[in-house]
Amino acid sequence: MNELLYYDLKNVSGLTPGLATQVCREIGRRIVAGLFPEGQFIDDESKLCKRYNVSKSVVREAVKILVAKGLLEVRRGNGTRVRQRASWNLLDDDVLAWHQGVEPETDFLRKLIDVRLMVEPNAAFWAAGAATNEQIKEISKSHNDMENAKSIQEFVLADAKFHRAVLRGANNELLTAMEGVIFSALLSSIKITNNDPIDNRERSLPLHYKILKAIETQNKVRAEFAMRKHMADTYERLSKLLPELKSGVKKM
Template structure:
C-alpha cells in the first residue's frame, strides 16, 4: 500500500527537498538528466510510481507538475506522461542545476564530455562573434559579471558559469549547435565541481571567460575561437589532475 504523504522517502535526501513530491521530482529529474529516461519515453503510470516510491497519487501528480514546469516532462491525454525533447528543458532552473551536480558519473565519461566541449565550443564562440545579436551579447556579458560578483559563492558562480556557456551556444543562432546544449551543459555541470572547488580557482577562471566575451563583443571570430580554446584547455588540465582513468587493456 502507498505510504501517506507525510512519510519520508529517504533521510539522506530530506535535506534536498521539503516535500515528498519534491523528492520524487528530484529522483525522476536525475533519471532524465542521466539518460535513464530518454526524450520521447513514457513514464510508468501513476500506480507504478506510487508503488515504487511508496506515496499517494497526490504526491506523484505534484512531482510530475514540477517537472512539467521545468520542461522535462509533458502530459498528453490518452497517451501518458513522456520525457520532453532537450530543447524544452529549463537548463538554468536551480533544481535542474542541483540535480546535475548531484549525479554520480565515471571519470571516463567526464573526460569524454570535456573532449566534446573542446570540439564544439571554440567553433560556437567563433560563430557567436559573427552572428550574435545585441540581446545575446548582453546575456553573455551579464553572465561574466555575475561570475565576477559571486566568485566566493560557489552555487551562484556555477549558475553564472552555466548561463555564460549556454548564452554563447545560443548566440550562434544555429539550431543544430543549440541541439547540443544538454551535452555541453552536462559536461560543464559535472566537471565544474572538480575543476572549480574554491574561490581562488573561480577568480582565475573569470578573466578567461571575460576575454571570450570581449572577443564576441568585438565581433572578432578568430579571437573568440582562440580564447575559448584557451579556457577549455585550462579546464581540461584541471580536470585531468583530479580524475583517474584506468590504463587501456
C-alpha cells in the same frame, strides 16, 4: 542535490509539477542510475500504481514521457522494458539532470567535456559573426556577474550563463539545444573544483574576457581560439585534480 541546481539553471519555466512528472522522474532516475539491465522489464502498470500510490492514468503518462525520452519501450500485451543506453535521448535536459550524482561520474564527465570541446569553440566562432547586440550584452553581463560573484554558487551560475549566452549568440537553435550539456558538465565539475584550494577565478576570468572581447569585435577566429584555450585550461585544471579524466580527452 546537484540535480536541483541543474533545474535552477535550466527549467525556469516549462515544468509541470504534477504527479506524472514526479513518477517519471522517480523511474527515470532509477533507470539512469543503472538499476535495470538493458532490456529488463519494469513493473507493470498496476504494480507501479501500488508502489507510487497513484492511479493508472498517472503511471501511463509517466511512462509515455519516458518513452518519449527513449528510456523505455512499451509493447502491447507484452510489457514495458528499459531500452539500451545507446537509444536514450542523452541530450535531453531531464535525462542529463538525472545523471547528476550517478556513478561512474568521471567517465560521463569526460564525454561531456569532449562534446563541449567540439561545440563551444565553434559556437564562439559563429557568435562573433552573428550575435545580436542584445546577446552580446548578455555575454557581457554574465562576465560581469562572474567578476562580482560572492560565492562559488554565484560564480558557477554566471559562468554557465556566459557559456549559454555564447551558444545562443551563434544563431543556431541546434546548438542552443545543447545547453544542457554545458550545465551538466559544469555541475559535475563543481564537485571536483570545490576541493581545489586555489581560487580559479583569477585564472578563469581573463580567458572569458578574451572571448567576450573577440565576440564584441566580431573577430571569429580569435573568438574560437580564445574559447578553445579556455576549455583546454579548464580541462587541464580538472584533470590535475582528477587524473582519470586525462586519458580520454583530446589533447590540443
